[in-house]
Amino acid sequence: MLEHVAQVGYDPTAAEQVRGRLAGRSWRRCVLTGKDRLPPAEVKYLWHVVTRQEWPRGTTLQDYVDGIHQLILDPTSGMFTNRYQEAWGLGIIRESRELRGPRGFEWVLVQYRLGWGHWTTAFQPELGLRELDEPEWSDIRWLRQPTRSKEP
Amino acid sequence: MVATADTQQRALMSLRTIELMVHDLPDVAADWDHLSEGERESWSLDWGNEMAALPRLAEAVADGALDPHDRARYDRVVRTLADAGHMVERLRLRPPAELIQA
Numbered sequence: 001m002l003e004h005v006a007q008v009g010y011d012p013t014a015a016e017q018v019r020g021r022l023a024g025r026s027w028r029r030c031v032l033t034g035k036d037r038l039p040p041a042e043v044k045y046l047w048h049v050v051t052r053q054e055w056p057r058g059t060t061l062q063d064y065v066d067g068i069h070q071l072i073l074d075p076t077s078g079m080f081t082n083r084y085q086e087a088w089g090l091g092i093i094r095e096s097r098e099l100r101g102p103r104g105f106e107w108v109l110v111q112y113r114l115g116w117g118h119w120t121t122a123f124q125p126e127l128g129l130r131e132l133d134e135p136e137w138s139d140i141r142w143l144r145q146p147t148r149s150k151e152p
Numbered sequence: 153m154v155a156t157a158d159t160q161q162r163a164l165m166s167l168r169t170i171e172l173m174v175h176d177l178p179d180v181a182a183d184w185d186h187l188s189e190g191e192r193e194s195w196s197l198d199w200g201n202e203m204a205a206l207p208r209l210a211e212a213v214a215d216g217a218l219d220p221h222d223r224a225r226y227d228r229v230v231r232t233l234a235d236a237g238h239m240v241e242r243l244r245l246r247p248p249a250e251l252i253q254a
Contacts, residue, residue: 016191019179021172034179040194047198052169084193085244103165113193120190121197126204136200136246 002079005090006072009065010041011118022046041065044121053103054096054124067099068110068122078146082132083139088114091132093146096124107131107146163212166205167226173202174232181239192243200246207249 015037023034025046032038038046045064049055055064071077077094092110099108105124109131113120125131132140180187180195187195212218213226233240233248240247 011190014188014190016194017183019176021169021176040190043194051172052165085196087189087193103162111193111197113190116190118190120193123197123201126201126208131201131204134200134204134246136196136244 002072002092005092005112005119006069008112008118009069010039010044011116012039012041014040014118016040016043018043022051025050040118040120044123048123049101053101055099055101055104057101059101064122068108068119071099071108071122072110076147076149077144079143080132081139081141081143082111082137084111084120085136088139089120090114091140093129093132095146095149097149100124159212159215160217163209163217164222166202166209166212167218167222167229170202170205170209171225171229173199174229174236177236177239181243184243196243196245203246203248210249 016039017034018032018036018038019034022032022043025032027038027042027046030036041064042061045061049059049061049064055067059067071094072092074094077092080091080093082089082091090112092112093107096104096106096108100106105126105128107125107128108122109125110122111120112118127134129146131137177199184192209226213223218226237247239245
């Protein structure tokens with residue numbers, strides 16, 4: 001199952017509006033406007049890697065996607081089924097380690113939406129594991145706990 | 153407590169990204185019913201992560217991490233969030249934590 005989840009990635013046929021948060025950024029030799037629409041992988045990359053600097057400097061879009069792929073397959077990652085605002089998903093969470101950038105956090109969380117069979121996001125939650133205590137997340141059932149590299 | 157350079161940098165980064173998301177909120181709310189479920193979930197997750205950063209930002213502000221210009225930006229964000237409660241509730245987004253106005 002994890003091989004499949006790691007392989008599918010973000011939906012390449014979908015598009016999300018860039019909006020003001022990414023407007024003005026240079027991307028693929030263009031300056032983005034708020035009305036532009038990009039594939040989810042690019043929106044997430046530009047927000048979490050480029051703007052928020054959660055990943056190391058110099059991380060490319062391909063590096064970002066490859067890192068998520070490897071994290072999903074990493075046996076130290078935790079795995080849990082969940083509902084995020086009622087929609088069923090599979091979450092994978094691991095310490096950020098080599099993926100942690102200058103403004104990154106301790107954990108990387110990947111959410112795979114069961115209904116569509118694609119990743120929804122991969123980011124470094126400000127709250128770490130406590131992110132999952134927030135009320136938008138429910139019905140969390142751990143299939144495998146994450147392994148910590150050291151005691152907290 | 154005096155804010156360190158790293159705390160100041162983190163505070164400025166948080167302020168910037170929270171500001172960007174808050175600025176987009178009315179536009180997103182207007183489009184919400186026409187967005188795909190994927191785009192809603194994606195935006196909602198990013199919104200939640202910004203709201204999670206607010207308490208840490210508020211603490212940094214209380215420690216004097218922002219200069220007067222940036223402090224005024226922070227105050228504007230807080231006021232905007234206070235006025236946006238109905239949108240946050242309608243879209244079932246994570247509400248901002250109780251904000252500390254130092």
